[in-house]
Amino acid sequence: MTALMKIQSFIQAYVKAIASILDVDVTIVDNELVRVAGTGIYADEIGETVTHANFFHHILVSGESGSIMDSMADLNCKGCEKRTTCRELANVAYPIFKEGAVVGIISIIAFSEGERKNLLENRGQMEEFLKYMSVLLESKLYTDEAKERLEQQLQVVHDAEKGWSFVGDSQKMKEAIRIGKKVAKSNSTVFLRGESGTGKEIMAKMIHALSDRRDKLMISINCAAIPENLVESELFGYEEGAFTGAKKHGSIGKFELAHGSTIFLDEIGDMPLPVQTKLLRVLQESVVERIGGTKPIPIDIRVICATNKNIEQMVEEGAFREDLYYRLNIIPIELPPLRKRKEDLPALIEYYIAYYNQKLGKSMRGVSPEALQTLTSYDWPGNVREMKNIIEYLENIAEGEIIQLSDLPDHIVMRSGKGFEDWSLDEIVEDYEKRVLSSMVKKGATLEEKNQLAENLKISRATLYRKLKKYDLL
Ligand SMILES: Nc1ncnc2c1ncn2[C@@H]1O[C@H](COP(=O)(O)OP(=O)(O)OP(=O)(O)O)[C@@H](O)[C@H]1O
Numbered sequence: 457m458t459a460l461m462k463i464q465s466f467i468q469a470y471v472k473a474i475a476s477i478l479d480v481d482v483t484i485v486d487n488e489l490v491r492v493a494g495t496g497i498y499a500d501e502i503g504e505t506v507t508h509a510n511f512f513h514h515i516l517v518s519g520e521s522g523s524i525m526d527s528m529a530d531l532n533c534k535g536c537e538k539r540t541t542c543r544e545l546a547n548v549a550y551p552i553f554k555e556g557a558v559v560g561i562i563s564i565i566a567f568s569e570g571e572r573k574n575l576l577e578n579r580g581q582m583e584e585f586l587k588y589m590s591v592l593l594e595s596k597l598y599t600d601e602a603k604e605r606l607e608q609q610l611q612v613v614h615d616a617e618k619g620w621s622f623v624g625d626s627q628k629m630k631e632a633i634r635i636g637k638k639v640a641k642s643n644s645t646v647f648l649r650g651e652s653g654t655g656k657e658i659m660a661k662m663i664h665a666l667s668d669r670r671d672k673l674m675i676s677i678n679c680a681a682i683p684e685n686l687v688e689s690e691l692f693g694y695e696e697g698a699f700t701g702a703k704k705h706g707s708i709g710k711f712e713l714a715h716g717s718t719i720f721l722d723e724i725g726d727m728p729l730p731v732q733t734k735l736l737r738v739l740q741e742s743v744v745e746r747i748g749g750t751k752p753i754p755i756d757i758r759v760i761c762a763t764n765k766n767i768e769q770m771v772e773e774g775a776f777r778e779d780l781y782y783r784l785n786i787i788p789i790e791l792p793p794l795r796k797r798k799e800d801l802p803a804l805i806e807y808y809i810a811y812y813n814q815k816l817g818k819s820m821r822g823v824s825p826e827a828l829q830t831l832t833s834y835d836w837p838g839n840v841r842e843m844k845n846i847i848e849y850l851e852n853i854a855e856g857e858i859i860q861l862s863d864l865p866d867h868i869v870m871r872s873g874k875g876f877e878d879w880s881l882d883e884i885v886e887d888y889e890k891r892v893l894s895s896m897v898k899k900g901a902t903l904e905e906k907n908q909l910a911e912n913l914k915i916s917r918a919t920l921y922r923k924l925k926k927y928d929l930l
Pocket of ligand 1: 653654655656657658764844
């Protein structure tokens with residue numbers, strides 16, 4: 457949608473007001489020559505493409521105002537087959553700009569001789585008026601864009617507050633989200649697989665939030681974070697006197713706590729074997745037995761578990777119970793590593809820029825093409841978590857509104873071994889040279905700093921300047 461079309465209803469009200477004050481007809485077209493607003497006979501043609509638009513086309517290209525005072529004689533209309541039947545007798549038009557580019561045209565039209573006379577007599581004033589209106593429209597475009605940006609950012613924060621908001625349009629991610637949403641309402645066990653930082657926990661949160669259990673808190677346990685000797689009591693609870701140091705009246709375990717809700721068992725591969733046996737019983741019989749307890753306690757829970765380990769290999773090696781593996785692996789969902797879905801990167805970067813803008817009160821606008829290329833070439837071993845942290849870092853250290861290649865941390869620039877398959881050696885060397893130089897020369901570096909750099913690099917000043925010029929780094 458063009459910039460003007462986005463504020464169409466405002467523009468239509470605006471031209472109506474101008475038309476009634478000046479007693480003329482007014483129209484506005486966008487840069488695709490679609491009529492955005494119009495009065496008189498053009499009120500019925502809103503949304504239609506203006507044909508026979510030599511004159512408008514010229515204004516869009518030249519960015520200069522123009523007028524037709526006699527359509528039968530005007531050069532702009534020469535050769536137009538509609539010239540003899542055209543309803544427009546005269547026309548004064550002015551371009552509408554945004555950031556220096558022409559985004560549309562505002563024009564006053566005379567359909568009758570009387571209107572044409574009025575236009576001719578007051579042409580200078582009309583042009584001045586259109587110019588003023590064009591500036592007003594331009595500022596309206598900026599205000600609306602700023603508002604839209606703010607709304608988007610608020611939406612980002614709102615989504616993040618829900619605890620899950622997936623960004624990513626790749627087929628692989630879409631498929632994972634589709635399955636997650638589809639199984640949310642069921643009570644079946646979900647097994648989330650994927651490297652660290654790929655979004656397993658937010659997937660668990662999403663499934664819980666979309667389930668009928670959402671009114672109760674999801675209980676999350678990181679099996680790798682609890683000391684082995686405490687896992688059992690943490691999960692299943694214990695009775696008074698169950699072991700030395702046991703609390704008076706015992707303690708409720710996480711499974712009991714999750715009754716009626718969802719339990720998320722993260723890093724399930726780290727669950728000790730004896731605890732695995734107890735977990736199997738919980739899953740098969742829907743009961744828990746506290747340590748030192750004698751009677752089973754019925755529970756209603758939905759289990760979501762996750763691991764980044766090769767669990768099949770653990771089963772083979774006897775480190776994970778095979779029967780438990782099959783009992784857990786009912787609905788497997790694979791979260792692909794970021795390096796296998798790089799098409800998600802631009803959206804993720806944009807999302808986290810907006811997120812940290814909001815959080816840190818910054819107004820970062822994006823990433824330069826070179827920086828984006830380098831971020832895309834990087835392998836992201838820490839997946840989305842690593843990317844999120846890098847954006848937070850960049851929001852803190854980058855000076856301009858656009859993240860530049862030179863802002864990126866060295867390890868990313870150096871390790872972004874991009875796909876060099878189709879590159880000649882010269883191109884690879886040039887690419888590397890450009891990255892090294894751009895990470896060394898900060899924007900606005902003084903003459904002295906550049907001279908010092910030439911000295912450090914053991915090249916002449918002339919060579920350094922030639923290279924900086926070549927890579928557009930001056
Ligand atoms: N698709 C995504 N869109 C937006 N943010 C994401 C996405 N995937 C992951 N994140 C963010 O990355 C961070 C890590 O995600 P999460 O904790 O869900 O990963 P994980 O796979 O559970 O990692 P670990 O195995 O280390 O526990 C979180 O801050 C999360 O919000």
